[in-house]
Amino acid sequence: MDGRQGGIMTTAIRYPHAAGFVAGDRPKIVTSRFEHADSFTIERFLATGGYAGLRKALGRPATDIHEEVKSATVLGRGGAGFPAGTKWGLTPQQVFPKYLVVNGDESEPGTYKDRLLMERDPHQLIEGCLIACYAAGLSQCFLYIRGEMALAQERVAAALNEAYAAGYVGKNILGSKFSVDIVLHWGAGAYVVGEETALIESLEGNRGMPRLKPPFFPAANGLYGQPTIVNNVETLANLPWLMVNGSEAYTAIGTKTSPGTRMVAVSGHVKNPGVFEIINGTTTFRDLLYGAEFCGGIRNDNELKAFVPGGGSAPWFTADQLDLPFEASQVGPAGSMLGSGAIMVMDSTTDIPAAALTLTHFYAHESCGKCTPCREGGTWLERILTRIVDGTGTEADLQQILEVGAMICPGDFPHASNEKLGLAAVPFPYKMTTICFVGPSAFAPLHSAITLFRSEFEARLVKRISIPVTAVSTPPTVWA
Amino acid sequence: MSRLNDVNIKTALEIIARYPRPKSALIPLLHLAQEQNGYVTNEAMVHLGELVGVTSAEVYGTATFYEMFRFEPVGKYLVNICGTMSCALMGAGDLMHHAEQKLGVKAGGTTADGMFTLAHAECQAACTEAPTLQVNYRFRYKVTNGDFDTLIDDLKSGKLADEIPAHGVVARIRQRIPADRGVGAVAPGLATENPAWMDGKAAL
Ligand SMILES: Cc1cc2nc3c(=O)[nH]c(=O)nc-3n(C[C@H](O)[C@H](O)[C@H](O)COP(=O)(O)O)c2cc1C
Ligand code: SF4
Ligand code: FES
Numbered sequence: 171m172d173g174r175q176g177g178i179m180t181t182a183i184r185y186p187h188a189a190g191f192v193a194g195d196r197p198k199i200v201t202s203r204f205e206h207a208d209s210f211t212i213e214r215f216l217a218t219g220g221y222a223g224l225r226k227a228l229g230r231p232a233t234d235i236h237e238e239v240k241s242a243t244v245l246g247r248g249g250a251g252f253p254a255g256t257k258w259g260l261t262p263q264q265v266f267p268k269y270l271v272v273n274g275d276e277s278e279p280g281t282y283k284d285r286l287l288m289e290r291d292p293h294q295l296i297e298g299c300l301i302a303c304y305a306a307g308l309s310q311c312f313l314y315i316r317g318e319m320a321l322a323q324e325r326v327a328a329a330l331n332e333a334y335a336a337g338y339v340g341k342n343i344l345g346s347k348f349s350v351d352i353v354l355h356w357g358a359g360a361y362v363v364g365e366e367t368a369l370i371e372s373l374e375g376n377r378g379m380p381r382l383k384p385p386f387f388p389a390a391n392g393l394y395g396q397p398t399i400v401n402n403v404e405t406l407a408n409l410p411w412l413m414v415n416g417s418e419a420y421t422a423i424g425t426k427t428s429p430g431t432r433m434v435a436v437s438g439h440v441k442n443p444g445v446f447e448i449i450n451g452t453t454t455f456r457d458l459l460y461g462a463e464f465c466g467g468i469r470n471d472n473e474l475k476a477f478v479p480g481g482g483s484a485p486w487f488t489a490d491q492l493d494l495p496f497e498a499s500q501v502g503p504a505g506s507m508l509g510s511g512a513i514m515v516m517d518s519t520t521d522i523p524a525a526a527l528t529l530t531h532f533y534a535h536e537s538c539g540k541c542t543p544c545r546e547g548g549t550w551l552e553r554i555l556t557r558i559v560d561g562t563g564t565e566a567d568l569q570q571i572l573e574v575g576a577m578i579c580p581g582d583f584p585h586a587s588n589e590k591l592g593l594a595a596v597p598f599p600y601k602m603t604t605i606c607f608v609g610p611s612a613f614a615p616l617h618s619a620i621t622l623f624r625s626e627f628e629a630r631l632v633k634r635i636s637i638p639v640t641a642v643s644t645p646p647t648v649w650a
Numbered sequence: 651m652s653r654l655n656d657v658n659i660k661t662a663l664e665i666i667a668r669y670p671r672p673k674s675a676l677i678p679l680l681h682l683a684q685e686q687n688g689y690v691t692n693e694a695m696v697h698l699g700e701l702v703g704v705t706s707a708e709v710y711g712t713a714t715f716y717e718m719f720r721f722e723p724v725g726k727y728l729v730n731i732c733g734t735m736s737c738a739l740m741g742a743g744d745l746m747h748h749a750e751q752k753l754g755v756k757a758g759g760t761t762a763d764g765m766f767t768l769a770h771a772e773c774q775a776a777c778t779e780a781p782t783l784q785v786n787y788r789f790r791y792k793v794t795n796g797d798f799d800t801l802i803d804d805l806k807s808g809k810l811a812d813e814i815p816a817h818g819v820v821a822r823i824r825q826r827i828p829a830d831r832g833v834g835a836v837a838p839g840l841a842t843e844n845p846a847w848m849d850g851k852a853a854l
Contacts, residue, residue, distance in 0.1 A: 189791050190778035228854040232847055267841035279734045279773040307848040309836040310670070317681075317718050318730075318774065320787040323821035330825050340831035346853035347846045351833045353668045354825040358677050359717030361772065375673035375702070377715035394670060394838050437736035437777035444778050482735060482773070514736050514777070528738045532772055538715075 188290050190282060190435070192444040194463045197423050199431045200407040201447045203291050210325045212332040215293040221338055223413030227301050228346050235305035239409065242417035243429055245450075247283075248273055248364075248402030249481070249510045251498050258306040260389035261397035267309035268397040270302055271373060271388075272406060274315040274322070275357060275364040279482030279532055280512030282445055283433035284403035288315065288322035291407070292329035296339065296352060298406030301413060303350045306399060310351055312373055317357040327354055361536040365606045366400040367392075368538070379538045380606040404433055425451030428497050432511055434458065439472065439517035440465035448496065455479065456492040459515060472517040476622060480509030482529045483611035485598070486618035487586050505586040505595040522626045523559050526619035530555055533612035543578045544609030550574050551612050558630050565631055571620065575613040578603060583613070585621045593621070652691035654698075658682050661824070662701055668827065670837035672702040680713050685818040689720040718820075725760045726816050727805050729753075730771035731783045737773075740780035746770070748795040752802060765806065767817075788814045 188204050203209035203218055215221070227235045240255030261268050272295070276284040287295060299311050315323050330352060333339045341349045355373060362368050363378035367386050370393050372378035385391055392398025408430060412420050421429040428451030435445045436458055442465050448458070458464045459474065468474050476486045485506040487494075494500050501508050516525055534548035554571055557563040575583065579600045587595040602610050620627055654662055662682060666675040676698065683694035690713055692706075699706040713719045731749060733742050750756055753766050760767040776782040779791035783798075790801060804810050815822065847853045 189789075190776070225854070229852050231850050231852055233850065266843060267836045267838065267845075276775045277773060280736055280777050281773070282775045282777050285775045304847060304853070307845055309841055309845055310833070316775070317677075317716070317820065318784065318787050320820045321789075324823040327821060327823040327825045331823075334826075334828055334831045337831075340827065341833055344854060348853040349833045349846070351668070351827065351835075355674075356678060356681070356821070357716070358680065358719055360715060372677065373674055374671065375676035375704075375712055377712055379715075396838050435778050437780060438739045443736075443780070478735070512777070514739070516739065520739065525735060525739065528733065528735045532734055535772065 188286055190443070190445045191286055191290075192442070192446055192464075194446065196447060196449060196463075197431060198447055199411045199420075199423070200287060200291070200294065200404060200433065202411075203294070204286075209290050210292055210329065212293060212329065212336060215291070219414065220293050220410075221297055223410035224297050224300050224304075224338065225344060227304055227413045228344060228348055232305050232307060235301065235413070238417050239305060239412065242412055242420040243427075244405060244408050244412065244420075245428060245430075245498075246402055247404035247408075247432060247511065249278070251508065254302075254401060254405050257389060257401075258302070258399055260387075261306070261399065262390060265397050268307060268399070269393045270299060270306070270308040270311040271366075271369060271393060271398055271400045272299055272311065272313040272403060273364065273366065273369055273400055274313060274319075274403045275369060276316055276319075276403070276510075277361045277364055278510045278512060279529060280435060280437060280478060280514045281481050281510040282435040282437070283511060285316075285319055285322050286445060287403050287407050287433070288319070289325050292322075292326045293333065294407050294410055295326070295403055296329055296333055298409040299352055300339065300343065300348075300350065301409040302399065302401065302406055304348055308350070308399060310353070312353050312355050312393070314355045314357060314369055314373060317359045319356075323354070323356050330354055360538075361532075362538045362606065362608055365608075368606070369400060370398060377538070379540045382605055424449050425495075425497060427451065427499055432496065434496070434511040434513065436465050436513045436515065438477075438513075438515035439469045439520070440467065440515050441469055442466045451497045452495050454493050454495045455487065455513070458513060459492065465515075468515065468517045470517075472519060475516045475518050475520050475522070476618075477516065478512070478514040478615070480507045481512040482514075482532060483507075483607055483614055484509050485584050485586065485614050486622060488588060488622060490589055491586050502598040503595065505584045505597060507598050522619050522623040523555065523630060526615045527552070527555050527559050529615035530612050533608055537608055537612070541604040541609060544604045544612070547574050547578045548609060548612035551616060555616060558627060561630055561632070563627075563631055565628075568620070568627055568631065571616060575617055578609045578613050583617045585618055588622060591622070652683075652687050652693040653696075654683060654694065654701075655686060658686055659701075662698075664826075666702060668832075668835055670835045670840075673704055673708075676702055676704075676709065676712050677716065680709075680716075680719055681820060684719060685820070688726075688816065688818045689723050720817075723764070724817055725767035726765050727785050727814070728767045728769060728817050729783060729785050730769050730774070730787075731757075732772065732774045732776075732781065733770050734773035734777075736777035737780040737782055742781040745781050745783075745793055745795065745798065749798055752799060766802070786814050786817050787820055
């Protein structure tokens, strides 16, 4: 079978310069300029309403703008889903300076949206950063882009140079008393640096190892020990539209608890994989996987086996969960999370243990080494699983995986319900013995795979055969 | 010569000045060193330590945490094939196997002529375009075996020299903050009260 069936295009419009993005007939808050080949230039940006949101914001007191963002409930798009306006309010009143650190480190398996937003509309992101600095009284902004994203770095650098020259960034922006620098910073390849406290360590020039929270909640104690707001690229890209159209227009899209739109990447075994700006809160996984305007079904019309609903760290779903909407308050109790808007689809031909291994390998490889359960546990999980995938694992290995997992995440681990298996859901989140989520994430895919597809692991195990020996009452066992 | 050259020292000082503390510039400066020499040399790390005011051991400590930094020469073209889930589901394993045969080296190896280093990579944020690869951090999407062969041939013949610079160069456009437009780094201690626009009134 052609492994690349998923790439075939249908009627949806695709722009070669924004590979993967599919427009469609839906409200566009962050992708409105993607249809233009020159969407990244300041000329196109200004001709399509660019920097109007900033101008509008500067025409009102900063506290008003903060209130507007609060009432819009702009949920963080980096993974945790914390409302941006509320986060900005958590900094101590009388400590200065405060900083903004923009998280453009996108590297969660399956996630592909922030890179598009930086490559295709860098000025929109810059405008969002400026609005955030204005509203929350932040004195300097650092825009941290993943090291491997060469084009995104180039596009954002060029846009910043244009914006400085035109008076949109830097001293006395638009001739006002608002002044802020945006400094382009870039990483050098380390997934864990996407975690906000590791991002700050890395920005201080150190090894990117997460800090303990408490006491290192960035809003209180972040970059150089100062109050620091860390926001995701997509979160900030929402702000210009919000300023122009107002919070009522924003909350009119989506649901009360999940307003607006969000960017979602669907990859793997679907007919038309792609990145979509979807309506938040109401769009379901079934819409995305099977809807004609989205992925149009599973490749070759195969059966769906499983899907990862929210990035590599998320427990897996099966067909039983297809009708859940993009709404955290429903996906959490169902046993997983929405995370970074990344869906990876596995059809009936998928080798489940091998698929789980790619993710367990990823998190084991990306462990920063600060906590033992993650550093050692992740590696153990990978080694044991490799044995099973290679056909040399034993029943004891399967047991050992669950024991090692329990050392990283004690207690019940979240998973989806499954009618066929008679399983009830265990809700998100889990308990953990590690500083950040990398350790648990090495276990999550493996736990889902074993819980939902145990027979596929068992079929791979080296069988334990009893050889009856007449002289001995209890027969010894050997490994064949 | 593997300390930073004069042009790069100038760029380095410009970058350092943007940060409240010089050490923050370390990763960008390590990239600058790698851009100059193709990899990060010991002499460059000593030099960077002098520039930002830390020991060379601290520079080394930071540098070794990050996957993009290389401490010995690699091929002119570093070919990173993604092997994470979405790409694996779409045939990345076969692609890597083919690449190993085409280049005659195993993943992690460099061809005898020093042209290509082949490596496994993790998710490149292009999952819908699987299987993907990056050559010196420039993307190729939905890569077939045939695409791979063409890519290697084109790199060899120099056809892609404009698009894909030699290893070490990542972004070819740098941020430049004009002296008359920049606010300058706001270090802790420099600001002791709310910024000027937080006075309860509109800024414009
Ligand atoms: C291991 C790990 C990796 C993460 N990677 C990213 C990332 O690449 N990009 C991102 O925006 N957030 C990432 N996050 C979430 C950040 O810690 C943080 O919550 C987020 O940037 C806050 O922005 P938001 O509130 O706008 O979502 C990661 C978290 C963890 C634990
Ligand atoms: S959980 Fe893993 S990656 Fe996170 S801090 Fe601990 S060792 Fe580092
Ligand atoms: S899994 Fe290969 S690019 Fe994301």
